[in-house]
Amino acid sequence: MSTQTLEIVKCQQRKEKPSTDQIPFGTTFTDHMFLMEYEEGRGWHDARIIPYAPLTLDPAAMIFHYGQTIFEGLKAYRTPEGKVLLFRPEKNLERLNRSGERLSIPPIDEEQVLEYLKTLIDLEQDWVPDTPGTSLYIRPFIVATEPNLAVGPSKTYKMMILLSPVGSYFAGGIKPVTIHVEQEFTRAVKGGTGMAKTAGNYSSGYQAQANARKSGNADVLWLDGIEKRYIEEVGSMNIFFKINGEVVTPALSGSILKGITRMSILELLNSWNVPVSERRIAIDELYEAYEQGLVEEAFGTGTAAVISPVGELNWQGKKMVFNNHEIGELSQKLYDTITGIQTGKVEDVFEWTVEI
Known part of the structure; x- marks a missing residue:
């Protein structure tokens, strides 16, 4: 062509x-x-x-x-x-x-x-x-x-x-969201279509999301489809946690979407020398770290919001509140940097933007 x-x-x-x-x-x-x-x-x-x-x-x-x-x-x-x-x-x-x-x-x-x-x-x-x-x-x-x-x-x-x-995704400023950890429904499994952007991946999550909203949650955090233990992603966002100074995000396992914003966040964090790892992280491991006061921030990443801070996770009757329901310092810095590069207000040293 x-x-x-x-x-x-x-x-x-x-x-x-x-x-x-x-x-x-x-x-x-x-x-x-x-x-x-x-x-x-x-x-x-x-x-x-x-x-x-x-x-x-x-x-x-x-x-x-x-x-x-x-x-x-x-x-x-x-x-x-x-x-x-x-x-x-x-x-x-x-x-x-x-x-x-x-x-x-x-x-x-x-x-x-x-x-x-x-x-x-x-x-x-x-x-x-x-x-x-x-x-x-x-x-x-x-x-x-x-x-x-x-x-x-x-x-x-x-x-x-x-x-x-x-319009602006965050009318009136960035507000941390409350997320329900889904235990009943399954979004995807390794070998399925979770790594692809295809219609059925989204409509199959509607029922779980509707149930979560009835109980005051904005969205659902999906766990792996086999053991219902390992954290995968939130609705249409990848998920990150800052635990004891290290940023952790679930590794791409074949059932998680390879987000462009996710990729950019990882590259930014590495350029800032912030400790970061892509690995399997279990929901009970996260809860244990939370109980020890080690979870400093949680946020989702995606095209729509860029950074969506998570203020609360609800899992099996247990409530995890992060950073007093306020956006964390690192989340804010990441949001300001990515949106700044996207709109030409921050120097694009990575050559990520394409001018029309």
């Missing part, structure tokens, strides 16, 4: 843009979207940017019946000088292909799709908000489109990229 093959059809009438201080997540979309088709024997083709509009799919399209789909989530940020930056987008496209391999979806050309994405963002630059804390959310995804009820990988696919301006 080459960039010359990208067709661009501009919309005739632009939408009215929402007020940037009141944008709910994921309900407002820009004027254009990206599409590309795959056909076995032909490969990916017909890359195009067209006006945002509904799709037409055959009722027998395999996505509806067997859930063969993958997606990604990243953001574009506006700097104080008015530039538009992406944060490590090549890592998201690498992960899209890793997810695709697990779901038997043919790989995309990562470099080429990044160029298509940059072209789409450039076309929609006016949609990147400039209010502090806001950004343009980017959702690439691939769905199986072959009309066939036989069980097996589709022979045709559609890739799309949607853009959605989003």
